[in-house]
Amino acid sequence: HDSNNTQKVKLTGEDVAKHDNKDSCWVIVHGRAYDVTEFLPEHPGGSKIILKYAGKDATEEFEPIHPPDTLDKYLDKSKHLGEVDMNTVQQEEKEFDPEEEERQKRIESMPILEQCYNLMDFEAVARKTMKKTAWAYYSSGADDEITMRENHNAFHKIWFRPRILVDVEKVDFSTTMLGTKVDIPFYVTATALGKLGNPEGEVILTRGAKKHNVIQMIPTLASCSFDEIVDAAEDGQVQWLQLYVNKDREVTRRIVEHAEKRGCKGLFITVDAPQLGRREKDMRSKFSDVGSNVQSSSGNDVDRSQGAARAISSFIDPSLSWKDIPWFQSITKMPILLKGVQCVEDVIRAIEAGVQGVVLSNHGGRQLDFARSGIEVLAEVMPVLRERGWQDRIEIYIDGGVRRATDIIKAVCLGAKGVGIGRPFLYAMSAYGLPGVDRAIQLLKDEMEMNMRLIGASKISDLNPTLVDTRGLSMHTAMVPEDTLGRNVYDPLIGPKEKAK
Numbered sequence: 001h002d003s004n005n006t007q008k009v010k011l012t013g014e015d016v017a018k019h020d021n022k023d024s025c026w027v028i029v030h031g032r033a034y035d036v037t038e039f040l041p042e043h044p045g046g047s048k049i050i051l052k053y054a055g056k057d058a059t060e061e062f063e064p065i066h067p068p069d070t071l072d073k074y075l076d077k078s079k080h081l082g083e084v085d086m087n088t089v090q091q092e093e094k095e096f097d098p099e100e101e102e103r104q105k106r107i108e109s110m111p112i113l114e115q116c117y118n119l120m121d122f123e124a125v126a127r128k129t130m131k132k133t134a135w136a137y138y139s140s141g142a143d144d145e146i147t148m149r150e151n152h153n154a155f156h157k158i159w160f161r162p163r164i165l166v167d168v169e170k171v172d173f174s175t176t177m178l179g180t181k182v183d184i185p186f187y188v189t190a191t192a193l194g195k196l197g198n199p200e201g202e203v204i205l206t207r208g209a210k211k212h213n214v215i216q217m218i219p220t221l222a223s224c225s226f227d228e229i230v231d232a233a234e235d236g237q238v239q240w241l242q243l244y245v246n247k248d249r250e251v252t253r254r255i256v257e258h259a260e261k262r263g264c265k266g267l268f269i270t271v272d273a274p275q276l277g278r279r280e281k282d283m284r285s286k287f288s289d290v291g292s293n294v295q296s297s298s299g300n301d302v303d304r305s306q307g308a309a310r311a312i313s314s315f316i317d318p319s320l321s322w323k324d325i326p327w328f329q330s331i332t333k334m335p336i337l338l339k340g341v342q343c344v345e346d347v348i349r350a351i352e353a354g355v356q357g358v359v360l361s362n363h364g365g366r367q368l369d370f371a372r373s374g375i376e377v378l379a380e381v382m383p384v385l386r387e388r389g390w391q392d393r394i395e396i397y398i399d400g401g402v403r404r405a406t407d408i409i410k411a412v413c414l415g416a417k418g419v420g421i422g423r424p425f426l427y428a429m430s431a432y433g434l435p436g437v438d439r440a441i442q443l444l445k446d447e448m449e450m451n452m453r454l455i456g457a458s459k460i461s462d463l464n465p466t467l468v469d470t471r472g473l474s475m476h477t478a479m480v481p482e483d484t485l486g487r488n489v490y491d492p493l494i495g496p497k498e499k500a501k
C-alpha cells in the first residue's frame with residue numbers, strides 16, 4: 001500500500017497461503033483477503049470451519065451463510081488486506097463427489113415447472129434436487145419432528161360445513177394485514193439462509209411477493225443483506241421485519257431503527273427461540289461436510305452443536321422477557337407483533353402489553369417438539385377473546401404446515417387475519433427460482449378462488465367459525481404421522497430430455 005493506503009500491488013494466492021494456521025489465518029472472500037486470526041475465537045460458527053479454509057478461497061462456504069456486508073460490518077478495517085489476484089490462487093481440486101454427480105442427474109431429469117400442481121410438488125422436487133445441506137436445513141424439525149408433522153396434520157382434523165346457494169359468481173379474497181391491502185390472506189414468512197437453496201437468496205421471494213401483492217417478512221438471519229432485500233422491493237411494496245433480539249441491545253436498536261427508516265411496516269419479535277431447537281437432519285448433514293474433518297483433527301472437542309442454525313444464532317438473547325416490551329415500544333413506531341406465541345394466556349398478556357398482534361406458531365416445528373400446531377392454538381384462543389370482547393384488539397396470525405388454500409380458509413374461519421407460509425416457497429425457489437415462487441403463489445390463488453366458491457363464501461368477511469367443524473382438532477394421534485405427502489405426490493415424471501427420445 002502507498003502512503004494514502006491505496007493498494008499498489010494485488011496480493012497473490014501464495015501470499016495468502018502462507019497464513020494457513022490458527023496463529024496467522026488469512027482467508028479470501030469475494031476476491032479480497034482478510035486477516036481473521038484474532039476473530040477465530042469469536043466466530044459464532046466456531047474456529048474450525050474458518051481454519052478449514054485458512055490460506056485459501058472461502059467464498060463458496062461463506063456465501064450462503066453470511067450477508068455480503070458481514071465483513072464490512074464486523075471485521076475491523078485493519079484486517080481487510082486488499083484485493084487478491086485470483087489468477088494466482090490455486091483453486092481447490094474438486095474431489096469427485098458421487099452424491100453431487102447423482103444430484104446433477106436428478107436435476108437434468110426433474111419435472112418441468114408446469115408439472116407442479118400444488119405446494120407439495122415443490123417439496124417433492126426440491127427433496128431430489130437440492131444440495132443435501134440445504135434440504136437438511138430447510139426440511140428439518142426439532143427432535144423427532146412430531147410437531148413439524150402435526151402442523152400439517154392438524155389441518156386434516158378440521159372439516160368444512162359448506163353453505164349452498166350463495167351467489168359466488170364474484171369471489172374476492174383480498175384482505176388487509178396491519179393496514180396493508182393484500183391479494184390473499186397469507187404472507188411469505190421469515191426463513192433463514194435463503195442462499196443455501198438458491199444463490200440469489202431472499203431477493204427471489206421479494207420479487208415473487210411483489211408480483212402477487214403479498215407481504216414478505218424479512219428474516220434477521222437472511223443470506224442477503226437487509227438492504228439488498230429492501231432494495232429488491234418495488235415502490236409501494238410492503239415488507240415486515242422478523243427480529244431475533246440480540247444480547248447487545250444497541251445492535252438490536254440499530255437494526256430496528258434502520259428497518260423503520262427503510263419503510264418496514266411491521267416488527268415481528270421472535271419469542272419462541274431463546275435457544276434454537278435441535279434439528280438433527282441439519283446436524284447430520286453438517287457433520288458430513290464439516291464435522292468429519294473437524295472430528296478427525298480435533299478429537300472430542302468437536303463442535304457438538306447442530307449445523308448451520310446454531311452457528312448463526314449464538315447472539316440471540318435468552319433473557320428476553322415481557323419487561324422488554326416497553327423498550328421496543330419506545331424505539332419504534334412500527335406495529336409490534338410477537339411471533340411464536342403458543343397459548344391463550346400469552347395472547348392475553350400480549351394484548352395487555354399493548355402489542356399490535358401475535359403469530360401463533362411453533363417455528364415450523366423447529367423448536368419445542370410436542371408444541372401444539374398454530375391452528376390448534378388459534379381454536380383455543382379465539383373463543384376466549386370473543387368471550388371478553390377482545391377479538392378485534394389485536395391481529396392474530398398463525399403459521400406452520402400451511403400447504404393448501406383450504407388451510408388458509410380454515411385459519412381465517414377460526415379468526416386469523418392471515419397465515420405465514422415458509423418451506424413451500426423455499427422449495428419452489430430452490431427448485432425453480434422466481435418462476436417457481438410465482439407459480440406456487442398463483443396455485444394458492446387458484447385454489448383459494450375455487451375453495452371459497454365451494455364453501456359458499458364470496459369474500460373474506462363471509463368466512464366464520466360456523467363453516468368449520470373442529471371437534472377432532474385436539475385429538476393427537478400417538479403415533480408419528482407418516483408425512484408421505486411430500487414423498488409420493490408427484491410421479492417420477494419424465495423430464496424434458498427423455499420426452500425428446
Ligand SMILES: Cc1cc2c(cc1C)[n+](S(=O)(=O)[O-])c1c(=O)[nH]c(=O)nc-1n2C[C@H](O)[C@H](O)[C@H](O)COP(=O)(O)O
Pocket residue numbers: 137138139151189190191192219220221242270309339361362363364365366399400401402420421422423424
Ligand atoms: C423452514 C424454516 C423456518 C424458519 C427458519 C428457517 C427455516 C429453513 N428460521 S430459523 O433458521 O431460525 O429456524 C427462522 C428464523 O430465522 N426466524 C424466525 O422467526 N422463524 C424461522 N423459521 C420459522 C418460520 O418463520 C415459520 O414459523 C415456519 O417456517 C412456518 O412453517 P412452514 O415452514 O411449515 O410453513
